[in-house]
Amino acid sequence: MFLCDMKLGNKGIVKKVKANDNIIKRLLDIGLIEGTLVECVLKSPFNDPKAYLIRGATIAIRDDDCKEIEVDLL
Amino acid sequence: MKVVALAGNPNVGKSTVFNILTGMHQHTGNWPGKTVDNANGIFKYKNINYNIYDLPGTYSLMAHSKEEEVARDFICFEEHDLVIVVCDAVCLERNLNLVLQILEITDKVIVCVNLLDEAKKKKISVNLKKLQEILGVPVVGTSARNKKGIDKLLNALESKKFNPIEVKYDDNLETAIANILPYLEGKTKNLNPRWVALNLLSYDEKLYNSLKDYLNFDIFTDEFIKNQLFNIKREIDLDIVNTITNSTVKKAEEIANKVVTFNNKDYNAKDRKIDKILTSKLFGIPIMLILLMVIFWITIKGANYPSDLLFKFFSWLEKYILNFLQLINTPWWFSEILVNGIYRVLTWVISVMLPPMAIFFPLFTLLEDSGFLPRIAFNLDKAFKKCCSCGKQALTMCMGFGCNAVGVSGARIIDSPRERLIAILTNVFVPCNGRFPTMITIITIFFVGINSNNIFLSIVILTLLILLGIFLTFLVSFLLSKTVLKGIPSSFTLELPPYRRPQFLKVLVRSIFNRTIFVLGRAIIVAIPAGAIIWLFANINIDGISLLNHVASFLDPFAKAIGLDGVILIAFILGFPANEIVVPIMLMAYMATGQIIEFSNLESLRQILVVNGWTLTTAICVLVFSLCHFPCSTTCLTIKKETGSLKWTLVSILLPTIIGIILCFIIKQLSIFF
Incomplete structure (x- = not known):
């Protein structure tokens, strides 16, 4: 499953981080690497972006930016 | 030191x-x-x-x-x-x-x-x-x-115990570092050689150039080191930046696990609950709008009375100033400039601006401190994405409500240069605090009626006007993205920080002292010379008609075509240093005496405007034009500074002005049918 497909309340472990270079750098900054626990905690009124709980911080990410980040649902 | x-x-x-x-x-x-x-x-x-x-x-x-x-x-x-x-x-x-x-x-x-x-x-x-x-x-x-x-x-600060932990990387990378270190010995000044080695390996051109300037020597001119680096890089064959970040993140995780204890696993449940409401499909957008309207309501309602008091106080004081000037025998033209020019423009600016600002800024700071603003960006990001721009633009727009210059420099939070430029160019479509008083005055006079207490209607009209501004922001962002600033939306990651209870007293003190005084101070500095110049403009007569009226009648045909008149247009032009003085200039020009009339209430203001041919169409066009015209001088300077380009500064002036002219023209032409 991909990060952007997570439903509200879903938790998962990041399996593979794939995105374009710019986005990857941003994601690495906030600590989104393989093995990271993520939880989908919020949806914006138009469903995109969604907010994820990543290492204690709530981070909004656009679907397009995380559509190739593989997650194993817990 | x-x-x-x-x-x-x-x-x-x-x-x-x-x-x-x-x-x-x-x-x-x-x-x-x-x-x-x-x-x-x-x-x-x-x-x-x-x-x-x-x-x-x-x-x-x-x-x-x-x-x-x-x-x-x-x-x-x-x-x-x-x-x-x-x-x-x-x-x-x-x-x-x-x-x-x-x-x-x-x-x-x-x-x-x-x-x-x-x-x-x-x-x-x-x-x-x-x-x-x-x-x-x-x-x-x-x-x-x-x-x-x-x-x-x-x-x-006096501590001497610095023996920092070292993050260990992948074995291959460590070997590579160890191989390079000897060559860097004594050449890295205050920098940690290990860090220099790492960055040579991961090679970032920008950093490399800064490094070269700092160390005063180009490491790569040494063929030997260059070859070494090249060989090592080929040998280890791994994504070095990725490896470094991964190791650092994992180390941070490991340390945090050792020192942080969560005694309540659900510690952010409360924030989540608030967020669920503020960002919900049903309530997210309406809540934002209602909040905006509430802030306007408090501002308009709260500002009326103190504004009135200030007007009364200043006109009371004026008599004494005039008496005093007569007493010390100042020449008539000097006291004219001083009182009818400078004093009246100045007191107008203070009376009209100070109360709404003193209310609006603290309210806005409260919102800011509570952590609500990033949620606005979160809610609206999809719309910005559709326009190929960045959700953080919503934040710069919020700043623009206070002051467009602040909004423009605030655009630095946007990473992509293209999206940043879009945010800068469109910020002026958010009416700033200098323009609110003008808008509110005109709305009150022409739409609501002075004696009616129908404050709700004026807020609705003001909100509609702002929605028009937001719509234009989206439209222009979209058009820019499709034409001169072509590009796809870049990435968007935004932290939604925990809500914090704002410290009311501090907010009040801070927003009044830092913002209100600052913005008011700026307006005053501009108003003093502007008052004098405008007075001269209105009182230097050629063929019995004042210079101001000469220019106004010259502009009149064009201005009439877009629903304004020459006086209004020149008021906007002369108001370039600060939008707050647009209404005073208009009044001064309308009064044949060439001074701002004494006016104790809005009714007298209305009469002056109506006598000078204002209709409902004029009022609508003035409102629209005050939303869409060139930014004030401070904002223009900020745009020049931020973009570093005269071309984009010119675009930022022309773009809203042309849109304003087109909109007003359409409104004027439509009004003929009614």
């Missing part, structure tokens, strides 16, 4: 620490990237002078954005004795990431774990002693908002 750099993630209270240490009142906000420039201040502790620099808040030093570059370059290449890294106790793990990165560059680091009060509320405890043991540098705990722990932080 010792130099201290203050680093940290965005939104961790870095600026609060800075303010307490320096006593300077620099504004801190609850969104990323508040510290736009390197603010610096001086303080003294135990007879040592410290010069402290507040670096932009960053998540890492990988320098993906302008701000990160500023922070990294300061830490790497500026002379400093110490770096204080401010961390958020609630979210320590991610903050440690930056700490580890900085420790790699320099040893002299003090870690300041801030927001301990917030952590306590959420039942999160941090073992500071253990953290200090692990990191090998001084660690102090603070809650800067309550001024707790600052003494410990000051104490730590």
Whole structure:
């Protein structure tokens, strides 16, 4: 499953981080690497972006930016 | 004098620490990237002078954005004795990431774990002693908002125990570093050779050039080192940046696991509940609109009475000033300029501006401090994405409500240069505080009626006007993205910080002193010469008609075609230094006497306007034109500074003006049918 497909309340472990270079750098900054626990905690009124709980911080990410980040649902 | 750099993630209270240490009142906000420039201040502790620099808040030093570059370059290449890294106790793990990165560059680091009060509320405890043991540098705990722990932080400035932890990387990478280190011996000045080695391996062109300038020699001119590097890189064949980041993040996680205890796993449940409502499909957008209207309601309602009082006070005072001027025998033209020119423009600006600002700014600061603004960006991002721009533009628009110049420089929080430019060029479509009074006055006079207390209607009209501004922002952003600023939307990651209870008293003091006084001061400085010039304009007669009226009648045919008149147009042009003086100029021109009339209430104002041919169409066109015209001089200067380009500054002037003219023309033509 991909990060952007997570439903509200879903938790998962990041399996593979794939995105374009710019986005990857941003994601690495906030600590989104393989093995990271993520939880989908919020949806914006138009469903995109969604907010994820990543290492204690709530981070909004656009679907397009995380559509190739593989997650194993817990 | 010792130099201290203050680093940290965005939104961790870095600026609060800075303010307490320096006593300077620099504004801190609850969104990323508040510290736009390197603010610096001086303080003294135990007879040592410290010069402290507040670096932009960053998540890492990988320098993906302008701000990160500023922070990294300061830490790497500026002379400093110490770096204080401010961390958020609630979210320590991610903050440690930056700490580890900085420790790699320099040893002299003090870690300041801030927001301990917030952590306590959420039942999160941090073992500071253990953290200090692990990191090998001084660690102090603070809650800067309550001024707790600052003494410990000051104490730590004298610390001499710096023996920082080293992050170990992948074995191959470690071997590579070990192979390069000997060549760097003694050549890296204050920089940690290990860090230089790492960065040579991961090679970033920008950093490499800065490094070259700093070290005064080009490492790659040494063929031997160059070949070594090349061979090593080929041998280990791995994504070095990725490996480095992964190791740092994992190390941060490991440390956090050892020192942080969560006594309540569900510590952010309350924030989540609030967020669920504020960002819900059903309520998210309406709540934002209602909040906007409530703020206007409080502002308009609250400002009416003090405005009136100020008017009365100033006109009462005027008699005494005139008497006094007569008493000391000043020439008539001088007292005319002084009283009818400068004094009246000045008091108009104060009476009309001060009360709404003194109410609006604190309200806005409350919103800012509570953490609500990033949610607006979150809610609206999809719409911005559709326009190929960035959700953070919503934040710069919010800043624009206060002052467009602030909104323009605030656009630095947007990473992509293209999207940043769009945010800068469209910021003027958000009416700033200087334009609100004009809008509110005209709405009250022409739509609501002076005696009617139908304040709700005026708020609805004002909100519609702002919605028009927002619509234009989207439209223009979209058109720019499809034409001159072609591009696809870049990535968007935005932290939604925890809600914090704003400190009401501090908000009040801070917003009044920092913002209100600042903006009012600016308006006053502009109003004084403007008052004199306008008076001269209105009183120098050629063929019995004032210069102002000459110009006005020259502009009249064009102005009439777009629903305005020559006087209104010239008022907008002369109001270029500050939008606040548009209405006073209009009045001065309408009055044949060439001075702002004394007017005790809005009814007299209405009469002047109606006598001079104002209709409902005129009022609508004035409203629209005040929403869409060239930015004020301060904003233009800021745009020039931020874009560094005369061309884009011109675009920022022409774009809204042309749109304004087109809209007004359409309105005028349509009005003929009614």
